Structures are given as C-alpha cells and as structure tokens.
Amino acid sequence: MAKVKIRQIRSNIKTNPHQRKTLEALGLSKIGSTVEREDGPQLQGQLRIVSHLVEVEGS
Numbered sequence: 200m201a202k203v204k205i206r207q208i209r210s211n212i213k214t215n216p217h218q219r220k221t222l223e224a225l226g227l228s229k230i231g232s233t234v235e236r237e238d239g240p241q242l243q244g245q246l247r248i249v250s251h252l253v254e255v256e257g258s
Contacts, residue, residue, distance in 0.1 A: 203242065204256040206233045211252065221248045 207227040211219050225245060226234040236242055238257075246255060 201238045202235050202257060203238045204233060204235050205246070206254045206256075207231065207252060208254045209252045214252070218249050218252070221245050222252065225249075225253075227253070 205225060205227065207222065207230055210230055211222055222228070225236070226232075246253065
C-alpha cells in the first residue's frame with residue numbers, strides 16, 4: 200500500500216477528547232510533528248476526524 204505523510208498544523212487545544220485521542224493514536228503530539236503511515240480504510244477514517252488539524256501528503 201501507499202505511504203502517507205501526516206503533519207499536524209493546528210493545536211489540539213479546545214478540541215473534543217475523541218479528536219485528541221485520534222491525534223495521539225496517529226503519533227502526533229505537537230504542531231509541526233510529522234509521521235508516515237500506510238494508507239488504508241482505518242487511516243482514512245482517522246484522518247476524516249482530524250482533517251482540520253492535519254495536512255496530508257501522498258493520498
């Protein structure tokens with residue numbers, strides 16, 4: 200499967216706990232942090248939840 204780069208561009212302050220847990224599960228903790236993940240349906244669902252907080256490359 201294809202690799203996807205995910206970068207956090209906005210803070211998780213004043214977000215609901217579900218969105219905070221999703222960012223934590225993705226491995227993001229600070230603005231500017233980047234992770235690389237395998238693309239799949241589960242990842243797409245997580246990205247849909249935090250789409251306003253992250254920037255995605257390669258999808």
